[in-house]
Amino acid sequence: MEVLYFCNAKIKAFKKFNRNSRCTIFDTRMRSINLFKKIFVMAILLCTFLSLLFWSDLGILNFTSLAVKTIPVKNKLCYVSMNDERIQMNNKTDLKMIYYITPTYPRPEQIPELTRLSHTLMHVPRIHWVIADDQPTCSEVVKNVLRKSGIPFTHIASPKPFHYRSNNFPRGVANRRAALDWIRHNVREGILYFGDDDNTIDLELFEEMRLTKKVSMFPVGLIGGYGVSSPIIKDGKVAGFFDSWPGSRTFPVDMAGFAVNIEYLTSTASMPYIAGHEEDKFLVSLGLKIEDIEPLADNCTKILVWHTRTVKFKKPTLKIKLDKITGETYKNFADLIKETSKLGMATIDSTSGTKPLITYDRKTYESLTDIL
Amino acid sequence: MEVLYFCNAKIKAFKKFNRNSRCTIFDTRMRSINLFKKIFVMAILLCTFLSLLFWSDLGILNFTSLAVKTIPVKNKLCYVSMNDERIQMNNKTDLKMIYYITPTYPRPEQIPELTRLSHTLMHVPRIHWVIADDQPTCSEVVKNVLRKSGIPFTHIASPKPFHYRSNNFPRGVANRRAALDWIRHNVREGILYFGDDDNTIDLELFEEMRLTKKVSMFPVGLIGGYGVSSPIIKDGKVAGFFDSWPGSRTFPVDMAGFAVNIEYLTSTASMPYIAGHEEDKFLVSLGLKIEDIEPLADNCTKILVWHTRTVKFKKPTLKIKLDKITGETYKNFADLIKETSKLGMATIDSTSGTKPLITYDRKTYESLTDIL
Structure with missing residues (x-):
C-alpha cells in the first residue's frame, strides 16, 4: 500500500x-x-x-514458495536413533513403518506437550518419530524426551527462514519441509503422517493409516465452525468435503487429516509457505486426484484425531540471584530454579523481574535466609 | 456490601x-x-x-462447606471394573495400587482429553482410574474411553450441587468428593492422586508416588507467576513453599502437587467448596504437619507434572435436517454428523444454526444433493 x-x-x-x-x-x-x-x-x-x-x-501466489526457496535455511540434523528400545513391544517387520512428523518450537508448554505425545506414540509398534524443532540449535531437553520414549527417532533443528521471523509466517512449514527432506534422503518405504505436538490421536488410527496405498483421509475433530473437518463419502469413495473454510482449496482438509505412502511421495512434492494452504498445496503437488483418496476411520464416520490446542503460558521473569544461592543447604532449591529455566518455563534474571516470595506457616518472606 | x-x-x-x-x-x-x-x-x-x-x-470460612453439605447431591455409580485387561502389563501385586482421581465435565474437548490421558495411564502398572463426571447421567462416550484403555476403573456421575450452578463455583470439587467417598467405602490401601483431565504427567512420577507413606509432594510446572509451584527443601525436609499465590494457605500447593497414602486418609478428611483453597483445606483436614511431608522428584528438583490447559472450543450449532439424509448413499455422512454430535463437538438442529456448506472441486454447494 x-x-x-x-x-x-x-x-x-x-x-x-x-x-x-x-x-x-x-x-x-x-x-x-x-x-x-x-x-x-x-x-x-x-x-x-x-x-x-x-x-x-x-502470500497469495505460489511464487511465494519459489521466492523463499532461494533464502538459505540452515537445518541441523541433531541425532538419529534407529533402535527401538521399548521392552515388550511387538515390532513385527512385516508392518510398514509410520514416520510421524512433528513440527515443534520452544515455548513453556513444549516439553509437557512432547511428553504426553510420546506416551501415545510409545504404544504404537513400528513407528519412527521425526521431530523438527524451530530453533537454530539442538535442544537438550527435546532430545531427552525423545530418548526417554525409547522410540526410534530423528531430531532436526530447523529454524524458520530469517525472512519470516517478524512476519505472520505459517508456523511449522520450515520444520515439515526439513522432515520431508530427511525422509526423501533416508527412507524408501513406509507411511508419512504430520502430527502436531498439541494434537490428540487415538491409537486405532495408527493401524488404519498403516494400510495407506497412496493417500488416505479421515475426519479431524475440533476444527473450525463445523466441529469437524472430513471428506464426504459416497459408496466408499470421496465425493466432496465438509470443512467450514473452503478457501478455494482443492482438498479442504486439516494437516492431521491425511496420511501418505512414502512410495507415492514424488520428487515434485513440496509444502509452500502459504498460511492456510499448506495441506492443500502439498496434496496438489503430489498429483493427487479425488478418486485416489482412500477413506479411513470406518468410511469417515469415526473421529479418531482431534485438533486440540494448548493455552499459552505467559513465561515470567523472576529476579533471583542464583549465584547467591550457594552451599548444600540451598542446593535443591537452586537446582529447581535452574530446571524451571532450562525447561523454558521461567526466565531467571539477577537484576530485573518479579521478586518471588517464599511462604512458610501462612506468612510470606522476601528471602530464603528468612526461613531456611 | x-x-x-x-x-x-x-x-x-x-x-x-x-x-x-x-x-x-x-x-x-x-x-x-x-x-x-x-x-x-x-x-x-x-x-x-x-x-x-x-x-x-x-467463601472465606469453613462454614461454607458445612452449609453445602446440607444440599443433597445425587451421585450415581455408573460402572466399576476391577479387571486389568491390558496385555503385556506387569502387574506385580506387591506394588501398591494408585487410585488416579480425575474430575471431568462434558465439553467438546472432554473425549480427546480423556483419550490422551488414558494413553499415559495405560503405561502404568497397578493403577485404578476413578473418573467422576460433572453430569447427572452416566456418559456413554466417557465409558467407552475407560473400557478401551483396559485399565481397572470406577465411573461416577457426580453433578455439582444445584446451589453452585449459577455461581462462580470451584470446578471439580463435587467430583473429587464423590471419588473420595467411593474410595472410603471400597479401598483399604493404596495411593491417592488427584490428576485433572488436562494435566500432563511424566511416567517417572508414578513409581515415585507409589512409595508415599503419608503425604508426598513434588513440583508442578506451568503454575501461576513463577512458572512452577513447589515445596522448598532443606536437608531433605520441606522448609517452606515457592508458589506465586500464598493466599494465606498453610500448604500453598497445586492439586497435582501431592499424593496421599489411603491409610492416612482420616475420617475427618474433606474438600471444601472454596475456590483456590481446595488443596490446602483438604491437606489441613488430614491433620498434616509440614515435617510429615515426603519430598519426591529428586528432592523437588525435577518437574514431572505440568498444569497444562486446553483451549476451549466454541461448540457450533449446525442447521442440518438429519431425518432428510436417508438411504445408503448418504449414510456415512449422516453417521459422521451423529458421531460429532454424540462426542459433544457440535449441536445439530433442524431449524436453526449455521447452514453448513459442502466443497467439491474448489466450489461450494449448499446441499448434499448438489454433489452426491
Missing part, C-alpha cells in the same frame, strides 16, 4: 508541475520536464524494486 | 431525623422516635438475616 501511495504521489506531483509551468520560458520548461521525467522513471523503478522485495508478504 | 450499605443508610436516616425533630412538640417527637426505633431494629434484623443467607457466597 505504501509503495502504491508513493507512486500516486509522484504522478500527482508531475501533473501539478505541468499545470504551473505554462507561464515560464520554453527552455527552462523543457529542462524541468526532463528532470521530472527522470525522477518519475526512478520512482517507477523504485516502486518495482520494492514490490519485488515485499511480494512474498502478500 | 449491599447489606452493609442498607444498614448505614438506615443509621444516617435515624441521625437526620434526630437533628430535624428538635423544633416539633415533645409527644409527636417521642412517638416518632419510637416508630423509628422499631424500623431501625427491624432493619438490623433484616441485615442479620440477609447476612446469614448470603454468608456462604463470601
Whole structure:
C-alpha cells in the first residue's frame, strides 16, 4: 500500500508541475520536464524494486514458495536413533513403518506437550518419530524426551527462514519441509503422517493409516465452525468435503487429516509457505486426484484425531540471584530454579523481574535466609 | 456490601431525623422516635438475616462447606471394573495400587482429553482410574474411553450441587468428593492422586508416588507467576513453599502437587467448596504437619507434572435436517454428523444454526444433493 501511495504521489506531483509551468520560458520548461521525467522513471523503478522485495508478504501466489526457496535455511540434523528400545513391544517387520512428523518450537508448554505425545506414540509398534524443532540449535531437553520414549527417532533443528521471523509466517512449514527432506534422503518405504505436538490421536488410527496405498483421509475433530473437518463419502469413495473454510482449496482438509505412502511421495512434492494452504498445496503437488483418496476411520464416520490446542503460558521473569544461592543447604532449591529455566518455563534474571516470595506457616518472606 | 450499605443508610436516616425533630412538640417527637426505633431494629434484623443467607457466597470460612453439605447431591455409580485387561502389563501385586482421581465435565474437548490421558495411564502398572463426571447421567462416550484403555476403573456421575450452578463455583470439587467417598467405602490401601483431565504427567512420577507413606509432594510446572509451584527443601525436609499465590494457605500447593497414602486418609478428611483453597483445606483436614511431608522428584528438583490447559472450543450449532439424509448413499455422512454430535463437538438442529456448506472441486454447494 505504501509503495502504491508513493507512486500516486509522484504522478500527482508531475501533473501539478505541468499545470504551473505554462507561464515560464520554453527552455527552462523543457529542462524541468526532463528532470521530472527522470525522477518519475526512478520512482517507477523504485516502486518495482520494492514490490519485488515485499511480494512474498502478500502470500497469495505460489511464487511465494519459489521466492523463499532461494533464502538459505540452515537445518541441523541433531541425532538419529534407529533402535527401538521399548521392552515388550511387538515390532513385527512385516508392518510398514509410520514416520510421524512433528513440527515443534520452544515455548513453556513444549516439553509437557512432547511428553504426553510420546506416551501415545510409545504404544504404537513400528513407528519412527521425526521431530523438527524451530530453533537454530539442538535442544537438550527435546532430545531427552525423545530418548526417554525409547522410540526410534530423528531430531532436526530447523529454524524458520530469517525472512519470516517478524512476519505472520505459517508456523511449522520450515520444520515439515526439513522432515520431508530427511525422509526423501533416508527412507524408501513406509507411511508419512504430520502430527502436531498439541494434537490428540487415538491409537486405532495408527493401524488404519498403516494400510495407506497412496493417500488416505479421515475426519479431524475440533476444527473450525463445523466441529469437524472430513471428506464426504459416497459408496466408499470421496465425493466432496465438509470443512467450514473452503478457501478455494482443492482438498479442504486439516494437516492431521491425511496420511501418505512414502512410495507415492514424488520428487515434485513440496509444502509452500502459504498460511492456510499448506495441506492443500502439498496434496496438489503430489498429483493427487479425488478418486485416489482412500477413506479411513470406518468410511469417515469415526473421529479418531482431534485438533486440540494448548493455552499459552505467559513465561515470567523472576529476579533471583542464583549465584547467591550457594552451599548444600540451598542446593535443591537452586537446582529447581535452574530446571524451571532450562525447561523454558521461567526466565531467571539477577537484576530485573518479579521478586518471588517464599511462604512458610501462612506468612510470606522476601528471602530464603528468612526461613531456611 | 449491599447489606452493609442498607444498614448505614438506615443509621444516617435515624441521625437526620434526630437533628430535624428538635423544633416539633415533645409527644409527636417521642412517638416518632419510637416508630423509628422499631424500623431501625427491624432493619438490623433484616441485615442479620440477609447476612446469614448470603454468608456462604463470601467463601472465606469453613462454614461454607458445612452449609453445602446440607444440599443433597445425587451421585450415581455408573460402572466399576476391577479387571486389568491390558496385555503385556506387569502387574506385580506387591506394588501398591494408585487410585488416579480425575474430575471431568462434558465439553467438546472432554473425549480427546480423556483419550490422551488414558494413553499415559495405560503405561502404568497397578493403577485404578476413578473418573467422576460433572453430569447427572452416566456418559456413554466417557465409558467407552475407560473400557478401551483396559485399565481397572470406577465411573461416577457426580453433578455439582444445584446451589453452585449459577455461581462462580470451584470446578471439580463435587467430583473429587464423590471419588473420595467411593474410595472410603471400597479401598483399604493404596495411593491417592488427584490428576485433572488436562494435566500432563511424566511416567517417572508414578513409581515415585507409589512409595508415599503419608503425604508426598513434588513440583508442578506451568503454575501461576513463577512458572512452577513447589515445596522448598532443606536437608531433605520441606522448609517452606515457592508458589506465586500464598493466599494465606498453610500448604500453598497445586492439586497435582501431592499424593496421599489411603491409610492416612482420616475420617475427618474433606474438600471444601472454596475456590483456590481446595488443596490446602483438604491437606489441613488430614491433620498434616509440614515435617510429615515426603519430598519426591529428586528432592523437588525435577518437574514431572505440568498444569497444562486446553483451549476451549466454541461448540457450533449446525442447521442440518438429519431425518432428510436417508438411504445408503448418504449414510456415512449422516453417521459422521451423529458421531460429532454424540462426542459433544457440535449441536445439530433442524431449524436453526449455521447452514453448513459442502466443497467439491474448489466450489461450494449448499446441499448434499448438489454433489452426491
